[in-house]
Amino acid sequence: MPVPEAAPSVRPAPTGRAGGTPPRSVPPAPTVSRRGRGGRRAERLAPFVLLAPALLILALLRFWPLLLGVNFSFTGDGDRDGLMVGLDNYRELLGDPLFRDALGNVGLLVLLLPVAVAIPGLLATLIYLRVPGHRLYRSVYFFPAVLSPVIVGAIFNLLLAFDGPLNALLGGVGIGPVDWLGDPDVAMFVVVGVHVWATFGMALVVFLAGFATLDASLLDAARVDGASLPQTVRHVIVPSLARTIQFVFVTTMIGMLTSMFGLLYVMTSGGPEGSTYLPEYYIWIQQGQMNRPALASAASTVLFLIMLVVGLLQISLLRRAVREA
Secondary structure (H helix, E strand, O other), rough: OOOOOOOOOOOOOOOOOOOOOOOOOOOOOOOOHHHHHHHHHHHHHHHHHHHHHHHHHHHHHHHHHHHHHHHHHOOOOOOHHEEEOOOHHHHHHHOHHHHHHHHHHHHHHHHHHHHHHHHHHHHHHHOOOOOOOHHHHHHHHHHHHHHHHHHHHHHHHHHHOOOOOOEEEEEEEEOOOOOOOOOOOOHHHHHHHHHHHHHHHHHHHHHHHHHHHOOOHHHHHHHEEEEEEEEHHHHHHHHHHHHHHHHHHHHHHHHHHOHHHHHHHHHOOOOOOOOOHHHHHHHHHOOOOOHHHHHHHHHHHHHHHHHHHHHHHHHHHHHHHHHHO
């Protein structure tokens, strides 16, 4: 005879105080383990840990020598070696006509800087738009950047000699010879032009990297709207590459003020009549030939302040131009 199964026991639902509704169960508060807190702290500290080696190298190899150089610029040379002389070195710099000529040439470089940036920017734009032969142009434009300034200077000394190939070519079309490196009114422009030719390949690479981040849909929209190339460059490319343009401006300026020594030494040696003197060449003369390291340190400090002020002004003007574009 089968035994009937026992009915399951049913418990009454718990009732609340007033309405008989069951109280809501409150989940327990999540507990944060020490390991979780430590992981988040490590994530916050990770960027600083990664930046620490670079900052340490900059502090030891850049900022500390810079401070030592500024302090050394207030000491004397020769009989007053090691003695504090205050602002005497800076007064001597301002009274030196060669240094004033060097500062004037710095002003000329600042005026020519937009041209030095526009050339690689325009060429990068043409390469990005895939003009016929753009792959060949990319390698050809970058080739001068791998040449030594001494080699570049020697090549252009031969090309620009008074009886060289360029003047022979000009004579063939009825133009008289030009003393490219011996005329004080022409020599500085020639040296700057050679420097731009030899170095704009690096700026071209930076511009092409910036174009890789450009939204192609913006160019398509400009093309559909019938925008011309100048309008596309002004209203689409320049605002989109604002940071790249700022970077190229600053690095090109630094290169023109601190990396032309090789060309100057080989092509003109500061002449004719001091017309191609730049602060870095003046610094080398005072340090290496005149044995006046304190005066050279003062000139280095002035050069650093010029680069700082000009760089900040360029960034400010570029930001304003991008906002108005």
